[in-house]
Amino acid sequence: MMKLQNLATLVALVPYALGFPRLENFPEYRSLAGLSPREVRAVARTFSSTPGAQSLPPPISDTSAKVVYDSEHPYIPDQPGDIRGPCPGLNTLASHGYLPRNGVATPAQIITAVQEGFNMGWNVASLVTYMTFIVDGNHLTNLMSIGANTTADDEPTPGLNIHFNVEGDASTTRGDFYFGNNYSFNETLFDQLEEAANRVGNGFITIESASLHRALRINDSITRNPTFWFGSPRFVAAYLETTVPLAFFVNNQTLDTTLNLTLDVARDFYEKHRFPEGFVRRQGPFDVAEVEFMFAKIFPLINVPPGHNEGVGNYVVNPEDDGSSCYVYHRQVNLTAQLYPNPTPELEVAIKANLVTFYQTLHNSSCEQYFPYGQ
Ligand code: HEM
Ligand SMILES: *[C@@H]1O[C@H](CO)[C@@H](O)[C@H](O)[C@H]1NC(C)=O
Ligand SMILES: *[C@@H]1O[C@H](CO)[C@@H](O)[C@H](O)[C@H]1NC(C)=O
Ligand SMILES: *[C@@H]1O[C@H](CO)[C@@H](O)[C@H](O)[C@H]1NC(C)=O
Ligand SMILES: *[C@@H]1O[C@H](CO)[C@@H](O)[C@H](O)[C@H]1NC(C)=O
Ligand SMILES: *[C@@H]1O[C@H](CO)[C@@H](O)[C@H](O)[C@H]1NC(C)=O
Ligand SMILES: *[C@@H]1O[C@H](CO)[C@@H](O)[C@H](O)[C@H]1NC(C)=O
Ligand SMILES: *[C@@H]1O[C@H](CO)[C@@H](O)[C@H](O)[C@H]1NC(C)=O
Ligand SMILES: *[C@@H]1O[C@H](CO)[C@@H](O)[C@H](O)[C@H]1NC(C)=O
Numbered sequence: 536m537m538k539l540q541n542l543a544t545l546v547a548l549v550p551y552a553l554g555f556p557r558l559e560n561f562p563e564y565r566s567l568a569g570l571s572p573r574e575v576r577a578v579a580r581t582f583s584s585t586p587g588a589q590s591l592p593p594p595i596s597d598t599s600a601k602v603v604y605d606s607e608h609p610y611i612p613d614q615p616g617d618i619r620g621p622c623p624g625l626n627t628l629a630s631h632g633y634l635p636r637n638g639v640a641t642p643a644q645i646i647t648a649v650q651e652g653f654n655m656g657w658n659v660a661s662l663v664t665y666m667t668f669i670v671d672g673n674h675l676t677n678l679m680s681i682g683a684n685t686t687a688d689d690e691p692t693p694g695l696n697i698h699f700n701v702e703g704d705a706s707t708t709r710g711d712f713y714f715g716n717n718y719s720f721n722e723t724l725f726d727q728l729e730e731a732a733n734r735v736g737n738g739f740i741t742i743e744s745a746s747l748h749r750a751l752r753i754n755d756s757i758t759r760n761p762t763f764w765f766g767s768p769r770f771v772a773a774y775l776e777t778t779v780p781l782a783f784f785v786n787n788q789t790l791d792t793t794l795n796l797t798l799d800v801a802r803d804f805y806e807k808h809r810f811p812e813g814f815v816r817r818q819g820p821f822d823v824a825e826v827e828f829m830f831a832k833i834f835p836l837i838n839v840p841p842g843h844n845e846g847v848g849n850y851v852v853n854p855e856d857d858g859s860s861c862y863v864y865h866r867q868v869n870l871t872a873q874l875y876p877n878p879t880p881e882l883e884v885a886i887k888a889n890l891v892t893f894y895q896t897l898h899n900s901s902c903e904q905y906f907p908y909g910q
Contacts, residue, residue, distance in 0.1 A: 564639045564678040566671055568874035575879050585675045588888030592643040594657035595650045600787050600818040603652050604810035608632050620682015621709060621718040626808035628652045629681060638681045642668045653783040656822020661896040666768055669867050669893050670874060674885040682718055703769030704760060705752040707776060708805050713760045720806045729798050739795035746836035749777045753839050763844035767856050768863045770841040778829040788817035792829060861902035872907035883908055
């Protein structure tokens with residue numbers, strides 16, 4: 536009789552035996568997009584659990600300003616094998632144990648961690664997490680990585696780095712995909728963030744300096760990157776990423792985000808993925824109303840609508856893209872249907888349920904709901 540151990544070995548070898556060497560040791564957090572039904576079945580047999588789609592976690596109850604760099608959340612730099620990615624917020628939460636330190640998490644863990652660690656509002660946290668998870672995550676295991684595996688020498692596992700989604704061009708401290716798909720911190724770009732602060736922020740990162748830096752980054756991409764793409768959700772994310780350092784990286788930030796950010800503190804987050812000593816999260820959540828308040832301030836200063844380059848220097852605006860959450864939802868649903876044209880029955884059940892959860896994060900019954908796999 537076959538021993539259980541041998542059976543496990545056999546199961547692990549299935550993808551290999553079927554001739555899919557690229558699926559050997561397929562990580563549980565890697566997106567299943569692009570795999571055939573046969574490949575999905577083969578890798579799914581190697582997963583230790585497949586919990587499938589989950590519902591949203593409840594909002595946290597205490598949203599006061601409090602010390603979040605405490606003895607229960609020490610800073611430990613990432614170890615070999617730990618995953619870090621393009622988001623300094625999530626990277627920092629992983630380095631302090633608000634997220635699993637290996638950088639692999641469920642949507643619920645991310646939604647809860649960004650509230651606990653930074654006081655991101657529950658509505659915004661749920662929306663941003665699901666709009667990302669739906670196309671970057673693994674629907675069968677309900678896991679997502681917060682970036683690339685920095686120690687992998689084989690094909691990197693993209694996670695949040697999937698391009699043309701939330702990850703995209705004209706980033707604050709990282710180069711465009713076209714110039715090398717680099718999710719790493721870039722000192723030259725950080726220096727430019729500092730120059731903008733010196734020019735219009737008295738040496739601080741302010742609404743004006745952050746907006747100036749973004750406008751310059753966008754102009755740089757327009758003039759040099761023939762593949763520059765700045766449609767939603769990237770468009771929305773880029774504007775959001777202009778405001779969130781002010782909203783979240785300032786110690787004990789006020790409810791209406793009046794305090795400015797020092798470059799030293801910004802570097803702690805962007806480069807080192809760590810809270811400054813004794814860091815106090817903001818006073819109350821940064822949710823939909825707070826985002827809109829900040830957007831109203833930065834839109835006129837940046838003033839580039841959603842669009843893309845058709846050849847260097849030729850930026851073409853997309854009039855259908857209004858950057859609204861309804862539009863972002865529709866675009867992500869379309870993309871999901873393209874990524875999974877022929878899912879296995881199990882995968883289809885999970886994707887359908889996750890699309891329903893994503894729709895719920897909009898909290899707007901006026902947005903049309905879509906069912907690419909039927910109701
Ligand atoms: C709610 C879940 C979140 C998800 C799924 C997420 C995802 C991402 C992704 C994919 C990017 C890369 C976009 C690009 O190409 O520029 C990014 C960038 C960024 N995120 Fe997050 N994020 C989340 C929460 C947060 C939080 C809570 C903060 C701040 C505390 C934050 C701060 C930033 C900043 C500042 C950037 C821009 C980095 C740069 O351009 O150098 N994010 N995020
Ligand atoms: C945060 O700042 C407020 C004043 O804006 C102060 O009353 C409060 O004690 C501070 N909270 C912490 C935890 O330092
Ligand atoms: C990252 O890659 C390394 C080398 O391939 C591997 O040993 C490690 O297990 C991976 N870590 C994760 C979290 O996948
Ligand atoms: C990414 O940046 C790092 C350091 O910032 C550099 O060592 C690496 O070669 C870059 N990779 C690519 C693909 O550009
Ligand atoms: C950093 O960005 C600058 C300016 O875009 C670029 O010239 C340089 O090659 C980038 N460095 C790395 C390591 O990617
Ligand atoms: C970006 O380019 C546009 C068009 O050339 C120009 O009007 C605008 O002033 C530039 N923005 C910045 C911040 O230099
Ligand atoms: C932050 O910078 C702005 C300039 O953008 C300035 O008007 C404001 O007074 C600064 N806020 C504080 C609290 O220093
Ligand atoms: C989604 O797909 C439909 C059907 O192909 C198309 O009409 C619509 O414009 C797409 N919407 C977005 C936001 O991508
Ligand atoms: C809800 O969606 C409708 C339809 O797109 C839009 O007009 C409205 O502004 C949205 N409401 C909110 C509160 O975002």
